[in-house]
Amino acid sequence: MTTLQYSIKDRIAYITLNRPEKRNALSFELVSELKEAFKQAEEDDSVKIIVLSGNGEAFCAGADLEYLQLLQGFSYEQNYADSSHLKELFLQIYQLKKIVIAQVHGPALAGGCGLATVCDFVFASHDATFGYTEVKIGFVPAIVMVFLLRKIGEAKAKQLLLTGTLISAEQANAINLINAVAPSEELESYVFNFATNLITTNSSYSMNLTKQMIAKVQSLSLDDALTFASEMNAKARQSDDCQRGISAFLNKEKISW
Template identity: 45%
Template sequence: MSAFQTIIVKKQDNFAEIVLNRPEKRNALNKQMVDELSAAFKSLKTEDRIRVVVLKGEGKAFCSGADLAYLKELRNFDYQKNLEDSLNLGNLFLKIYAFPKPIIAIVQGPALAGGCGLASVCDLILATPNAIFGYPEVKIGFVAALVSAFLIRQIGERKARELLLTGKILNAQQAFNYGLINELVQEPELEIKLKETIKDLMANGPQAMATTKQLFLDFTYQEIFSEIKKLSKVNAKFRSSPEFLEGINSFLEKRTPNWRS
């Protein structure tokens, strides 16, 4: 696999690790990282010896959401550019969600906004007590549109409404209680738990697991695929609104937003 700049792909025996590698930016998402993640998953999908994929972040964060420089660029995007950008991230979420092999997300710090979405579309999430989760987009005039298609199915509409409307941040225990993560693991035990989980998955028939994942897709994929296209349009349209621009500007200028009805 060719070298990447924003991620690292490590292959060990029958599993691979994809490491978000922008620790100085808390592994924030930008277009390059989204493109490289998409390419990495595409390559690993057809590599028969790789049966499990682990997604993790370098440093103290899993992924803190959108990159600051990227947010500055968004202010100048037109509708078409915003639509392309939204579809790009939405298609990455779909690619991970539809991946035929089990994906384990390891979250040891912040997983926020798009970063929380990235973890949410994985099959399993192992988190340490230092992890935090949330979709705080509404606090700066964003709409967490893309992830809503997955979140409602995972934790139910009532909890999804609460998270997306309030923008509240959950600690690891709260995230576990919400059903957002699978297991809460103490930091010293994380590596052991990860190895155990990989071993358990490796003991299963690879085609049986792939078929099991396909069963979920048969029920949901076409519906979610259609929703992602619609939600990308919602995203693109809202990004042209005065409220969105005020939200970005207030965030970048470190001031309270001046919302107007």
């Protein structure tokens, strides 16, 4: 992998954008390598949590400007294929069986902000900024819009998407775009401690099933959602994790996940 770094430590897979000279801007190659890295982490039984971050001064500054210039010469079919490439990455992260945490410092803009948005948890340093700036260059925040509406609701999404305004980490936290803010020098340890707590106290199976259900039930009718939920409830009861967990609870034993 040439545009990102991948490593595993303490059951955490670290996927790090590594184009600091380009402020980790999204290129076709970077999106491809991100898809590959997330697939690798999802299929690795030694990995329980995934942390996404960026090297250099920015988390991700959005699309690569040089690549955007190339897109101007593309046909509609070529642009649609390229757009679908990014859509597949966002959907992959959103539906991934494992928990994904975005560790954001510096700017997270346009597609870079979208990348953070689709993660399950977002923790940012005080110097982080967020913005869907596409409207300022005549573009549209099309793909991330689908996820952002789910995450923060229409009114707040409209304010961000239609104005293209940059907001601070504190402002992002106030509207539930992110989960918490930490001092820059403490962000890495904050994320590690949060991830470690999930690893040691929660069942992987339960978290994975819950995440998949959250993604699916919102698109179902009430009756269909409840039927699906009942099916998953019954399925979970038969799982090894559930049987182990209930046994440990009844016997007042500490369980190690």
